[in-house]
Amino acid sequence: MTASLGTHPLRTLTTALDLATLGELGITGPASLLHKNSATDPLCWLRRGEGLLGFGEIASFTSSGPSRFADAEAWWKDLLAHAAIEDSVRMPGTGAMAFGSFAFSKTSAFDSLLILPSVVVGFSSGTAWLTQLTLDGTVPTVDSALALLRTAAASAAAENSTPDTPSAGTVRSGALTEEQWKKTVAAGVEAIVRGGLEKVVLARDVVATFPEPVQRVSILQRLVRLYDECWTYAVRGLVGATPEILIKVDGSTAQARVLAGTLDREDEPAGSTGFATAVLGGSAKQRQEHDFAVRSLTRQLAPFATDLSFPTEPFILELPNVWHLASDVTAELASSNGHLPTSLALVEALHPTAAVCGTPREDAGELILELEKMDRGPYAGPVGWLDGAGNGEWGIALRGAMLEDEHNVRLYAGAGIVEASDPAAELAETWAKFRPMLQALNLPHHP
Template sequence: MTASLGTHPLRTLTTALDPATLGELGVTGPASLLNGTSASDPLCWLRRGEGLLGFGEIASFTGTGPSRFADAEQWWKELLVLAAVDDSVRMPGTGAMAFGSFAFSKTSAFESLLIVPALVVGFSGGMVWLTQLNLDGTVPTPESALALLREELLREAATSPERSTPDTPSTGTVRSGALTEAQWKETVAAGVEAIVRGGLDKVVLARDVVATFPEPVQRVSILQRLASLYDECWTYAVRGLVGATPEILIKVDGSTAQARVLAGTLDREDEPAGSTGFAAAVLGGSAKQRQEHDFAVRSLTRQLAPFATDLSFPAEPFILELPNVWHLASDVTAELASSNGHLPTSLALVEALHPTAAVCGTPREDAGALILELEKMDRGPYAGPVGWLDGAGNGEWGIALRGAMLEDAHHVRLYAGAGIVQASDPAAELAETWAKFRPMLQALNLPNHP
């Protein structure tokens, strides 16, 4: 574990931004702010034009191994002990807050992260706020926070007048990562064989591909396109990790927790012309897809139950329609139980819930061991928790799906997976991964299939 801190206690100031100031700055929403600050490579958590954008970095935590969640939680609590928080807005995500990304596996070499930004712009329910955070001993003021935002806007306006992703196809190329397509289908067959032998109900197997570009990749352009094309998803960015996930591991707002479970997938390109009710018939009527979804829901509710006084989820999943795929989806809600006068924090729940059956399998330990044996790669942050937390214990943590790692200026590693059950067909599961690669391929202006 490593951590960077200043020599002074954390200070934060959160103030609402009035419409006149927003108009003067040319800020009409997150998209306009992304357009104006691309040189900063912002931290990002956005959906439907709402969420959080963070700029700069005043403190960070990195850790690996089985204790990465507990170590991060302890670091965050220590940072908050002497914190001076001035927050007139008082909403989830205001005051002291940090963005985070955690490795999928406790064996991963990838460093899990918490990052405290210097500046946060928040959008929620028609309100816009600005939070300045520092560790240098100075007292933030509304004027100093606004000056920081102006600096971000002016710096990029002077260096890069054109930041949008071009509509013309990219000249980038895509190649297989750890396994070729043929090898990965053999891996799926091995997963099915393990299930047939007994003791394992489901395993989620992932694969990677690597995109290479002659010109430097523009990170903010990826975020712009994902936020525009996949408005129903949560567009995220924490350092080199970017993506747009449809799945929420846990959201905590006071004493209420929510999760969205996805399992069961149908490619929208498979829909026959002129058909109606295609997704409901194929997904809802598939025993294989319903079984996969049921495993995922039961896994999450079983892990969440010890932290809740009341837990509810629908008897039947609904069809979630995204631009690339349909999913079977279930929204789970819980009233959190207090322990010694304290509610569990969002990060404590992340540790308890991760990994779910939707990204690992069931039983969890057996599925995790098989993943390490068969995938021949380190997932890094793929399918790990990504999101944010604040000083009150609130937070939103998605599962890092439909995403990629920007490994350097010219190479991007994309990840996608599929839930394997006894009825799985390797060729169909391979096709499903290409459907799940599609959001990032679109964001990179690459064709869906090389």
């Protein structure tokens, strides 16, 4: 466990941004601030033209192991204990806030992170704001915050749009070849048949290598453009566009989106209507997989809620690459000793769900470690942000990759395995889930 802090207390200033100021700076939304010319790569959480972008880094916390969530929560609360927070906007994501990414497994060698940016630009429900954070004794002012924003906006305006030229990159197998991974799926099915295990989620990796340095911000630009319905995220080397929310906390209300059950959109017949509803909704295997995931999340969330609701039937979520069976869960949070659970406390309780691990959770987790032959790192772990009021949005780091260095990018994808799973079909599903990152890297969809 490591932490970097200044010798002074945290100070934050949040100010609203009006349309005139945004227009003067040429800012049409958060995506217009994504550019290659910034001094540091942005921290990112964007969807449908809303969200948060962070620039710079004034402090960070890293941890690993079973206590990684509790350690991060303790560090964050300690930081807030003496903070001076000036916030005229008072919305989720304003005031003191941090971006975060957590490793999937308590056994992972990868660091789990919380990062405090020096400046944050936020957009939500027609409101835009700017937050400056300091730890060096500097007192943020509206003028100093706007000066930082002008620098970022000027860099964005000076840059041409990212060209969609064909990439010279190549893709190779990661920990397992395709044939080895299909045998792994077969082993997962055998474990389920033996009894005691209902579902296990098995993932695989591939590595993309490029002769020229990879532009992280170009990846984000393409994901924002192509996958607007998803949450585009970036925390240091982790980038992606997830369709699945582990937990969102806004005051006393918590929401989650559960996805399980997948159909590749390349399988859609020309001119067909209702194809996904018939194939996904009519598949006993896909419905069983989805039911496991919903029951897993609601069972873990129930102790924190006074009221919990979810639909009896899932809906079809349409994305550019796939369809999913999806269910939105809503909970009214219960107070304990006068305090509501924070978003990070709920993350610790909910992760990992059956959608990314399996059920029963402990048995599935042990089988994953035995069969996958790789460290998932932050893949399928929580990624998102939290603020000083306990609010936050945490997605599951899916449809993503780790930028390991300037020339190598490791992509991850997984599939839910139940008794009826077919190894070849599950392999094809992983390629459909690799597609967003392959597109963002300008690589063929199925090498």
